[in-house]
Amino acid sequence: MPVLTVALGQRSYPIHIDEQVFANADLLLPHIHGRQVMLVSNTTVAPLYLAPLRGVLEAAGLTVAEVILPDGEQFKDWQHLQHIFDALLQARFGRKATLIALGGGVIGDMTGFAAATYQRGVHFIQIPTTLLAQVDSSVGGKTGINHTLGKNMIGAFMQPQVVLADTAVLRTLPDRELSAGLAEIIKYGLIRDPGFLHWLHDHMPGLMARDPALLAEAVARSCHHKAEVVAADELEQHDVRALLNLGHTFGHAIETNMGYGQWLHGEAVAVGMLMAADLSQRFGWIDAAAVAALRTLLLAAGLPVDAPAISAADFLAAMAVDKKNVDGRLRLVLLRAVGDAVVVNVDDLAPVRDTLAAFGVSA
Amino acid sequence: MPVLTVALGQRSYPIHIDEQVFANADLLLPHIHGRQVMLVSNTTVAPLYLAPLRGVLEAAGLTVAEVILPDGEQFKDWQHLQHIFDALLQARFGRKATLIALGGGVIGDMTGFAAATYQRGVHFIQIPTTLLAQVDSSVGGKTGINHTLGKNMIGAFMQPQVVLADTAVLRTLPDRELSAGLAEIIKYGLIRDPGFLHWLHDHMPGLMARDPALLAEAVARSCHHKAEVVAADELEQHDVRALLNLGHTFGHAIETNMGYGQWLHGEAVAVGMLMAADLSQRFGWIDAAAVAALRTLLLAAGLPVDAPAISAADFLAAMAVDKKNVDGRLRLVLLRAVGDAVVVNVDDLAPVRDTLAAFGVSA
Numbered sequence: 001m002p003v004l005t006v007a008l009g010q011r012s013y014p015i016h017i018d019e020q021v022f023a024n025a026d027l028l029l030p031h032i033h034g035r036q037v038m039l040v041s042n043t044t045v046a047p048l049y050l051a052p053l054r055g056v057l058e059a060a061g062l063t064v065a066e067v068i069l070p071d072g073e074q075f076k077d078w079q080h081l082q083h084i085f086d087a088l089l090q091a092r093f094g095r096k097a098t099l100i101a102l103g104g105g106v107i108g109d110m111t112g113f114a115a116a117t118y119q120r121g122v123h124f125i126q127i128p129t130t131l132l133a134q135v136d137s138s139v140g141g142k143t144g145i146n147h148t149l150g151k152n153m154i155g156a157f158m159q160p161q162v163v164l165a166d167t168a169v170l171r172t173l174p175d176r177e178l179s180a181g182l183a184e185i186i187k188y189g190l191i192r193d194p195g196f197l198h199w200l201h202d203h204m205p206g207l208m209a210r211d212p213a214l215l216a217e218a219v220a221r222s223c224h225h226k227a228e229v230v231a232a233d234e235l236e237q238h239d240v241r242a243l244l245n246l247g248h249t250f251g252h253a254i255e256t257n258m259g260y261g262q263w264l265h266g267e268a269v270a271v272g273m274l275m276a277a278d279l280s281q282r283f284g285w286i287d288a289a290a291v292a293a294l295r296t297l298l299l300a301a302g303l304p305v306d307a308p309a310i311s312a313a314d315f316l317a318a319m320a321v322d323k324k325n326v327d328g329r330l331r332l333v334l335l336r337a338v339g340d341a342v343v344v345n346v347d348d349l350a351p352v353r354d355t356l357a358a359f360g361v362s363a
Numbered sequence: 364m365p366v367l368t369v370a371l372g373q374r375s376y377p378i379h380i381d382e383q384v385f386a387n388a389d390l391l392l393p394h395i396h397g398r399q400v401m402l403v404s405n406t407t408v409a410p411l412y413l414a415p416l417r418g419v420l421e422a423a424g425l426t427v428a429e430v431i432l433p434d435g436e437q438f439k440d441w442q443h444l445q446h447i448f449d450a451l452l453q454a455r456f457g458r459k460a461t462l463i464a465l466g467g468g469v470i471g472d473m474t475g476f477a478a479a480t481y482q483r484g485v486h487f488i489q490i491p492t493t494l495l496a497q498v499d500s501s502v503g504g505k506t507g508i509n510h511t512l513g514k515n516m517i518g519a520f521m522q523p524q525v526v527l528a529d530t531a532v533l534r535t536l537p538d539r540e541l542s543a544g545l546a547e548i549i550k551y552g553l554i555r556d557p558g559f560l561h562w563l564h565d566h567m568p569g570l571m572a573r574d575p576a577l578l579a580e581a582v583a584r585s586c587h588h589k590a591e592v593v594a595a596d597e598l599e600q601h602d603v604r605a606l607l608n609l610g611h612t613f614g615h616a617i618e619t620n621m622g623y624g625q626w627l628h629g630e631a632v633a634v635g636m637l638m639a640a641d642l643s644q645r646f647g648w649i650d651a652a653a654v655a656a657l658r659t660l661l662l663a664a665g666l667p668v669d670a671p672a673i674s675a676a677d678f679l680a681a682m683a684v685d686k687k688n689v690d691g692r693l694r695l696v697l698l699r700a701v702g703d704a705v706v707v708n709v710d711d712l713a714p715v716r717d718t719l720a721a722f723g724v725s726a
Contacts, residue, residue, distance in 0.1 A: 036690060036691075082441070092688075096689055117476075118516070121598075144480075147448055150452055154481065156480055156519065235484075320455055321452055325455075326458070326459055327426075
C-alpha cells in the first residue's frame with residue numbers, strides 16, 4: 001500500500017494503510033519524541049490489541065502507562081476525558097509525553113482532545129481500529145467531546161503525528177461497525193467522486209464479505225479524499241471541509257435526540273445522507289433515480305434508511321445548534337449533483353420539514 | 364497611554380492601557396466579527412461593570428448574552444467551565460460568536476479556554492479588572508483550568524483579539540488583590556529589568572496608595588515585558604517564556620496544597636519568588652543582601668513572605684507535576700543575578716529541601 005500524506009506544512013503527517021502496521025516499531029518510534037507514552041483504548045479493543053503495542057514501546061525503553069475507557073459514544077464526555085487527565089497526572093507525565101489512541105472514533109476524538117489540552121498540548125498518534133475511524137475520524141485533526149445539547153460541541157483542531165490504519169484489525173470488527181464505516185466511505189463518492197460511487201455499487205458484496213484487497217482499496221481511496229480536503233481547508237474556514245459534513249446535520253440530530261450510543265455515528269450519517277439527497281431532489285438538483293440508487297446502496301451496505309421516532313420540533317432544534325450555522329442561520333450540505341456537494345444557507349424551513357415528513361418525522 | 368502590540372504575525376493584537384477603555388465602542392467593536400457576544404464575568408465584577416459594557420454592545424445591534432460565575436480560584440474547574448458552554452449552546456451561539464472576559468485571571472483563563480474549545484474555537488476579548496490580570500494573565504494567550512492534582516494542567520494557547528486594561532477599575536480592587544498584582548509586577552523586574560526593580564523600590568508607597576499615574580506606568584512597563592517575551596516564545600517551546608514562571612513552581616505547590624482559592628495566586632508567587640531567590644543564593648548566584656531586599660520589597664507591597672504549613676513531601680509532590688518538568692525531571696526558574704533569570708534542571712533535591720526547610724517546610 002502507498003503511504004499517504006496529509007500536507008499541512010510543518011504539521012504534515014503520514015497515513016500508513018496496510019496489514020500489520022499497528023505495532024510496527026519502525027513506523028511508531030520515529031514519532032515519539034519524549035520518554036513517556038500513554039495508551040488510550042477501550043474495553044473492547046484493549047484485550048485484542050493493546051499488549052503487542054505496549055510490548056513494542058516497552059522494548060524501546062519507553063515509560064508506558066494506559067487508560068482503558070468504556071466502549072461507546074455515550075462515554076465521549078467530559079467525565080471520561082477526565083480519566084485520561086487523571087492517568088496522565090498520576091503518572092506525572094509532562095509536556096513531552098505522547099498519547100496513542102488505540103480504538104475507534106470515540107477513542108481517537110477523546111485522545112486527540114486530551115492531547116490538545118493536557119498541559120496546553122502534547123503529541124498524539126492515531127491507531128484507528130474501526131473502519132469508520134480509518135477512513136474518516138483519525139485523519140484531519142478534528143478532536144473533541146459531546147455536550148448533552150450537541151455532538152462534538154467542545155473540541156480542538158489537533159493533528160496527530162502519524163496515522164496507522166491496520167486493515168488486518170478489521171477482521172474482528174462487528175458487522176454493525178463495518179456498515180457504519182461504509183457510510184462514510186459512500187459519502188466521499190457522493191460529495192466528490194462519482195467514479196468511486198460506481199466502484200462501491202459494484203463491489204459492495206465483496207466489501208461486506210470483508211475482502212481484504214477491496215477493504216484496503218476503499219480505505220486508501222477514502223483517506224486520499226480526506227487528506228486532500230483537509231490540506232485545502234484544515235480549520236474549516238471555507239466551505240471545502242464543510243462538504244465532509246454531508247448527512248451530518250441530520251445525523252447529529254438523530255444522535256443527539258436518541259441519546260449518544262443508541263445509533264452508531266455511521267448509521268445516523270447514512271439516514272442523514274439519504275435525507276440530504278431527498279432535500280436535494282426537492283431543490284430540483286438530483287432526480288428520484290439518484291435518491292433511489294443511494295437508498296439501494298445504503299441497504300446493500302447494511303445501513304438504516306429510516307428515521308427513528310423523533311418529533312420534527314426536536315429534530316429541528318438539534319439541527320439549529322450545528323457548528324456550520326452562522327449567526328443562528330441554518331446551513332446544510334446538499335448535492336447539486338451526484339458527486340458534487342455544496343453548502344447552502346437554508347432560510348425557508350418548509351422543504352426541510354417536507355423531507356423530515358417524508359421520513360416519518362412530523363409534528 | 365501608548366497602545367502596546369503583542370507581535371505574533373496574523374495573531375498580533377493590541378493592548379490598550381488607560382482610564383475608561385473597558386466599554387469604549389471604538390476599541391471594542393472592530394474586534395467583534397459576528398453578531399453574537401457572550402459576556403463572562405463573576406459575581407464581584409459584574410454588578411460594578413457589566414451593565415455599561417453590555418449597553419455599548421447592544422447599542423451596536425449585537426445579540427448579547429451573559430454568564431456570571433462565582434468569584435475565586437476554587438471555581439476555575441471543569442464544572443464551572445461547563446456553565447459557559449451551557450450558556451453558549453442554550454443561546455445557540457455559533458462559530459462566529461465572540462466571548463468577552465470581564466474579570467480577573469480566573470475569568471480570563473476560563474473564558475479563553477472556553478473560546479479555544481467551543482465548537483473547536485471562537486474569538487475572545489480580554490477585559491482584565493484586576494491588577495494581576497492586567498499585567499500578566501490577560502496577555503499572551505495562556506488559558507485553562509485547574510485539576511485537583513495540579514494548577515492550570517488543562518488548557519490551550521489561545522490569543523485574544525484585543526486586551527482592554529482599564530486602570531480606572533483598579534480603584535475598586537480589594538487591597539489583597541492589589542498586592543497580588545504587585546507580585547507579578549515585581550517579577551518582571553527580577554527576571555529581566557533591574558532598573559524597573561529600583562523604580563518599584565522607590566515608588567512602592569505610591570503604588571500602594573493607588574496613585575493613578577504610577578499604577579498606569581507599572582501596568583504599561585509590565586505589559587511591555589510580557590508582550591516582548593510572548594512574541595519571542597509564544598508556545599513556551601524555548602526557555603524564554605518559561606522565565607515568566609519565576610516563583611511559580613513553588614507558588615503552584617502552595618496553591619495546590621492549600622486548596623485553590625485560599626491563597627491568591629500572586630500571594631503564592633510572592634513566597635515562591637522569595638524561595639527561588641533563597642535557592643539562587645544557595646547556588647552562589649545572588650547574595651544575602653539581594654534576598655533581603657526582595658523580602659523588604661514584598662513586605663512593602665503587602666505580600667506574604669512565609670510559607671503555610673505544608674509537609675516537604677506534599678510540597679515536592681506538587682512541584683513534581685509542574686509543566687516545565689521534562690520526562691519527570693524537575694526544572695526551576697532561578698536568578699543567576701538580580702534582573703537575570705535562568706531555567707535550571709534540578710537533579711539534586713537537597714538544596715531545594717534546604718530552601719523549603721528555611722521557610723519552615725520540613726518533613
